[in-house]
Amino acid sequence: MSQAEAGVLTVVPQLPQRRTQTTVGFLALFRSELTLTFRRARTIALLGILAALPVLIGVVVKVETGGPGEGPAFIAQVSQNGLFLVFTALAVALPVFLPMTVGVVAGDSIAGEASTGTLRYLLVAPAGRTRLLAAKFTAALAFCLAATLAVALTALLTGAALFPLGQVTLLSGDTIGLAAALLRALLVAGVVAASLAGLVAIGLFVSTLTGSGIAAMATTVGLVLLVQILDTFPQLHAIQPFLFTHQWLSFSDLLRQPMHWDNVLQNLGLQALYVAVFGSAAWARFTSRDITA
């Protein structure tokens, strides 16, 4: 093609300055991902639903006070101390509502970008596949924390508004002051948020498998339900300790004096294992995949 070039190369092109990667530049995608997640109307709506849940429980307890009845964990203590609404709301939200919203956010993370086509523009920017995956994971974890806090804070406010606050009698019978109890509530919220990390990794992995955001969300949420059903079969006793939902409600061990950490640590260890396994799978899949969407 040398004869073809002759006419074109008379002007020596001035090359643009070669830029190098900077730390702020590297972190910009993480910031962008967080902003994007929390600016979406969908995220706000999900957080709104989660925030409405404790209000609903609080009102029901207030209206129905009296009858001994059965109900979710800690519900009997709520009318004595509003702070227990935090634990009740978390115990109600953790099996279904929290994983559902987390499944939506994590499941949609890569697949949603693929289905709108923005994934290819992020990758030619170039976002870097590992960096993009890490940013998506970070944003989804941040959502777990925000979702848990949305439940815990509205529960605290509702509890304070509808019921008396004061010294808290723990499950072990000991009594601690309100400030110490608030710290425990914060700790519990942190543990609950961390309990969702394994699910985030699963959602992220599912999200790298498909080009449809809806399919990824539905699969992730479906998995949560399936695993919890499996957790109820006595025949599956042998595998149940390895199900990521198995120790979810172990956070109540932190409401004893002294706190029982065994099951909580087992839960956190299990979450770390799921993050390692499904995070690696997501990485292996996403970094080798052809992006045709």
Add this chain to the structure above:
Amino acid sequence: MTGAPTQGQAAPDDVIRTSGLTKRFRGGQLAVDGLDLTVPRGSVFGFLGPNGSGKTTTIRMLMGLIAPTSGVATVLGSPMPQAVGSVLPRVGALIEGPALYGYLSGRDNLARFDAADPTADPRTRALRVTEALERVGLTAAAGKKARAYSLGMKQRLGLASALLQPRELLVLDEPTNGLDPQGMREIRSLVREVAAEGTTVFLSSHLLDEIEQVCTHAAVMSKGRLVVQGTVSELAARAQGRLVVRTPDVALAAEVLGGRQVTDLRTDQARVDGVTGSLGDDELPKLCAALVEAGVRVHGFGVERGTLEDAFVALTGEGFDVAG
């Protein structure tokens, strides 16, 4: 070409070079077959081919989005997809139409794509976004949500994201798709402007006159294979010129021309045309005289230059009658 890998700011002669580039999808479909493509630095390179000829698959391989089954793709002197991190910050791309976050404004969309580039400086982001918006004429609509954009506006926003930085290479897949004629002209002049600044432009299009208007070089793909590549004038020259005679006496004119070694005669209402082939330029006056002598009322007589479209049709075998 010395063949040695180029270091630092030194410009390799070829911005894109592929050899034996092949992509077979999992279904077994051979999308690109042994492609040897060379895009010289500083060119405006037209990449032509009918739908399904493998243009977009090639562009996706060049941008590191899909891995080749075999063969090598080198962009700005480095192999793809291994070197995406160092190559792509110097490349702006519009691939298979724009894709935007509908719930973000035009400005926020650009900021988002800019944040994805780890070499982009966040301190200059707002300024660069503003300049890019201005360059594609979207300043007035910058605050509107992208879902409210027309296809033409989305296309412009896609272009703006390719122009967020000074680039060495601009890859534009069908950049005038969905634009009105005025918008098309604007984009073409933008392409010329960018090329004049020294950016190599790799432009895929199905619009032949577009390629002819803005490109210096072109390559033609058909069924996953490269049919031909070269300068646009070289390619157009491959299409033979046709002798056109305008006359009401069509049948008589055709008879005279046929007797004088003019081949591939086509008759139309008040028009006869054919290929003069081996006849030299000085034969043309004699041909004209012969027509007049035979009593043909010659209203017009001349040679129409071959267009890229003729060359394209001939090369891809897309049927001759299209030109009619």
